[in-house]
Each structure stands twice: as structure tokens, then as C-alpha cells.
Amino acid sequence: MSHRTSTPSTVNRLGAVLVAVLVLALSACGGAASSGGESAQRTIAISFPNYARTPALQVEMEAAEERAAARGYRLVLDDPGSDLDKQVSTIQTWIPQRYAAIIAVALDAKALEGVAKQATAAGVKWITYGSALQNQTGEVDMQQQAGGRVLGEMAATWFNEQRGGTGKVAIFGYDEGEWARARVEGIEAALREKAPRVEVVARQNALSETEGVDAAANLLQAHPDLNGFLAVEDSATFGALKALPDPKSPDMFLGGMDGTKESLETIAAGDTAYRASAALDLVAIGAGMVDVAANAAEGTGPTTYSVSYLPATAGSPELEQALARWA
Known part of the structure; x- marks a missing residue:
């Protein structure tokens, strides 16, 4: 049986192959991490108490999903019900993930002030829905x-x-x-x-x-x-x-x-x-909340959305206007 001895050129070629494989592997790992980071940066999280049992709010969430997709974002939705501790703890799990923005309807504005401060300190934009906090980046002013x-x-x-x-x-x-x-x-x-x-x-x-x-x-x-x-x-x-x-x-x-x-x-x-x-124009509000969050994350455009209410009564033009939004 004959034995072959590796020549320097063979060793060099083998080393080059191993280096190339290692580079590809590191690139793949880096790409996965980068992709995950980019995913987080294109994520808007919404904490909205009781939306799951309120039909009007479900319409808003559907509109928010559509606008988020149109702007290249994904939504993470959470309904803490009436549980303030659950709302706070869930939001605190979002902050380390460095989402682009958090939109929160505060069960207790004072309790969320510290959480909003943590989020903005971590570089996460904070949008308050329906109330105002000192540490917010933007607001959905529900009047x-x-x-x-x-x-x-x-x-x-x-x-x-x-x-x-x-x-x-x-x-x-x-x-x-x-x-x-x-x-x-x-x-x-x-x-x-x-x-x-x-x-x-x-x-x-x-x-x-x-x-x-x-x-x-x-x-x-x-x-x-x-x-x-x-x-x-x-x-x-x-x-x-x-x-x-x-x-x-x-x-x-x-x-x-x-x-x-x-x-x-x-x-x-x-x-x-x-x-x-x-x-209310529920579809416009759903889209508006995503717009202010995306605008805050991207550093361009308004970061406050204000709503108005139509006095809809039988036979009134305001009722016709409100119904037209559902057509």
C-alpha cells in the first residue's frame, strides 16, 4: 500500500478551504443576529387593555395591522385586561428586545411613568394612547x-x-x-x-x-x-x-x-x-397610532395624533358621515 505525503500546496489549499468555511459560518451567524435586530427594529408593540372584548377596539387593531404592514412593520399585541401588574411586566419584557416603539393604553398612568422612562432610556420610542406621560415620545390624543x-x-x-x-x-x-x-x-x-x-x-x-x-x-x-x-x-x-x-x-x-x-x-x-x-373614525385611529409610532422610530413626521367625535343622531349629516366610514 502506498502512502502519500501532503505537499505544502495541498496544506495551503486545505487551510484556505477551512478559512472560507469559517468565514461563511461567522457571516451566517452575524446575518442571523443582524436579521433579528432588524426584525426588532421593525416591530411595534401595543399594550391595549380590554381590546379583545370590545368590538370597536378590534376594528382599530385590524386597521393598525394593515397600516403596519403597509409601512413595513409587524405588530405585537397584548391585552392585559384589568391586570396592571400584567401590563407592566409584559411591557418590561419588550424593552430589552429594543422594539422600534411601544404604544400603551395606561391602566394607571402613574404606574407606567417609570416603565416609559425605562423604555425611552433604552432607545425604544414610547407612544401613550389616551393619556399623557412625561417620558413619552408621542401621543394618541383621544380627547x-x-x-x-x-x-x-x-x-x-x-x-x-x-x-x-x-x-x-x-x-x-x-x-x-x-x-x-x-x-x-x-x-x-x-x-x-x-x-x-x-x-x-x-x-x-x-x-x-x-x-x-x-x-x-x-x-x-x-x-x-x-x-x-x-x-x-x-x-x-x-x-x-x-x-x-x-x-x-x-x-x-x-x-x-x-x-x-x-x-x-x-x-x-x-x-x-x-x-x-x-x-369616532376607528379605522383612521388604528392607522394613526401606527403612523405616530413609525414616525417616532424613523425620526420624521408628526408624533401626535388627535381625534374628534361626531355627534351622530338619526337623520344628521354626522351620522351619514360616520356610517360612510363603515361602507
């Missing part, structure tokens, strides 16, 4: 109290015209949400100013249709002389309508906020006690 006033003023007009300015109403809010508390404040302020003899006899938490049905049924038993339900979410108002012994009662005023398709269509029909909605 919550102003929106509540729109609903309160529509209710006051109806009570003044139909009941001589008197009546008893219940308000459906959400005590654990700063945004909802602001809406309730706006509703009540408008009633005090425009129809001071309309009495708020009950306040109860209700956001979904099911919660609205249950809450309204209980309140009608406790207060059979109620003349209205005003809710910070149209879904809860629609539930209240289902709980009425007479959905067409001429002595009842039901109103909500956000302008869901089902609610607007019911108001447009004009044959029930559901009479008004302080309506």
Missing part, C-alpha cells in the same frame, strides 16, 4: 373628556326637548380605566351644564354587550323610573337596548360612544330608544 361631553350634550338636548329638562339616567363606565373615567366626567359635566335637572342615579361598569344587558336589567329593577342609559362604549349601550321591556319606548334615551357599525345602523333606523353616538 376622552371632550368625547364624553359630546354624548352628554346630545342627551341633554333630547331631555330638554322631550321631557322638559328632567329625567333619571344611569351611566355605564369602567372605573379601572383612566380613559373611561375621563369620558364619564365629560358626560356628567355636560349634563350638569346643559340639563341640570337630569339626575344620574347609578354608575356601573359595563363595556361589552353582555355586560350592558346584565347591568341594564339589574338597574331597571332597582330604578323602574329610569329614562336613559349613557355608556362610554356603544357595545354596552346596545346591550342596554336589548334589556329594555320596550326597545321603542318614547320615554327613553340610549346613547354610547365610538360609533360601532351595528349601533350606527340602529340609530339610523330611528325606530328604537337608541338615539345617539359620539362616533
Whole structure:
């Protein structure tokens, strides 16, 4: 059997091959790390309490997904419900990943101030939705109290015209949400100013249709002389309508906020006690929240998005405008 001895040229060729393989391997690892970094830099994380059980907010999230894709970003969505600790801990897991931006609806603005500071210190842009923080990069200004006033003023007009300015109403809010508390404040302020003899006899938490049905049924038993339900979410108002012994009662005023398709269509029909909605352009807001986050991350364009509410009542041009957004 013969034995071959490697020549210097053979060794050199073998060494070159090994070096080339090593370079390729290192490049592949570096490429994977770079790709992961780029992925994080094209990610916007959204912490939005209770969106999963609120139809109007689901429309916003769908619009946000579409706008994010159009701008080359992916979304990470989290619904912490009413659990502040969960909201904080989840956001704190996002910060080390160096996402491009975090959008947060604060269950407690004071509690999130420190988290926002951590995020911005790490180079993550922070967009506050519905409230304002000192350490934010941008804001989705929902004008919550102003929106509540729109609903309160529509209710006051109806009570003044139909009941001589008197009546008893219940308000459906959400005590654990700063945004909802602001809406309730706006509703009540408008009633005090425009129809001071309309009495708020009950306040109860209700956001979904099911919660609205249950809450309204209980309140009608406790207060059979109620003349209205005003809710910070149209879904809860629609539930209240289902709980009425007479959905067409001429002595009842039901109103909500956000302008869901089902609610607007019911108001447009004009044959029930559901009479008004302080309506938003939900699709525009979903797109707007992504735009301000992307603008902040890219360092160009506005980083504040402000909304307005349409006083949608049967036969009004505002109702037609709000319905057109769902077409």
C-alpha cells in the first residue's frame, strides 16, 4: 500500500478551504443576529387593555395591522385586561428586545411613568394612547373628556326637548380605566351644564354587550323610573337596548360612544330608544397610532395624533358621515 505525503500546496489549499468555511459560518451567524435586530427594529408593540372584548377596539387593531404592514412593520399585541401588574411586566419584557416603539393604553398612568422612562432610556420610542406621560415620545390624543361631553350634550338636548329638562339616567363606565373615567366626567359635566335637572342615579361598569344587558336589567329593577342609559362604549349601550321591556319606548334615551357599525345602523333606523353616538373614525385611529409610532422610530413626521367625535343622531349629516366610514 502506498502512502502519500501532503505537499505544502495541498496544506495551503486545505487551510484556505477551512478559512472560507469559517468565514461563511461567522457571516451566517452575524446575518442571523443582524436579521433579528432588524426584525426588532421593525416591530411595534401595543399594550391595549380590554381590546379583545370590545368590538370597536378590534376594528382599530385590524386597521393598525394593515397600516403596519403597509409601512413595513409587524405588530405585537397584548391585552392585559384589568391586570396592571400584567401590563407592566409584559411591557418590561419588550424593552430589552429594543422594539422600534411601544404604544400603551395606561391602566394607571402613574404606574407606567417609570416603565416609559425605562423604555425611552433604552432607545425604544414610547407612544401613550389616551393619556399623557412625561417620558413619552408621542401621543394618541383621544380627547376622552371632550368625547364624553359630546354624548352628554346630545342627551341633554333630547331631555330638554322631550321631557322638559328632567329625567333619571344611569351611566355605564369602567372605573379601572383612566380613559373611561375621563369620558364619564365629560358626560356628567355636560349634563350638569346643559340639563341640570337630569339626575344620574347609578354608575356601573359595563363595556361589552353582555355586560350592558346584565347591568341594564339589574338597574331597571332597582330604578323602574329610569329614562336613559349613557355608556362610554356603544357595545354596552346596545346591550342596554336589548334589556329594555320596550326597545321603542318614547320615554327613553340610549346613547354610547365610538360609533360601532351595528349601533350606527340602529340609530339610523330611528325606530328604537337608541338615539345617539359620539362616533369616532376607528379605522383612521388604528392607522394613526401606527403612523405616530413609525414616525417616532424613523425620526420624521408628526408624533401626535388627535381625534374628534361626531355627534351622530338619526337623520344628521354626522351620522351619514360616520356610517360612510363603515361602507
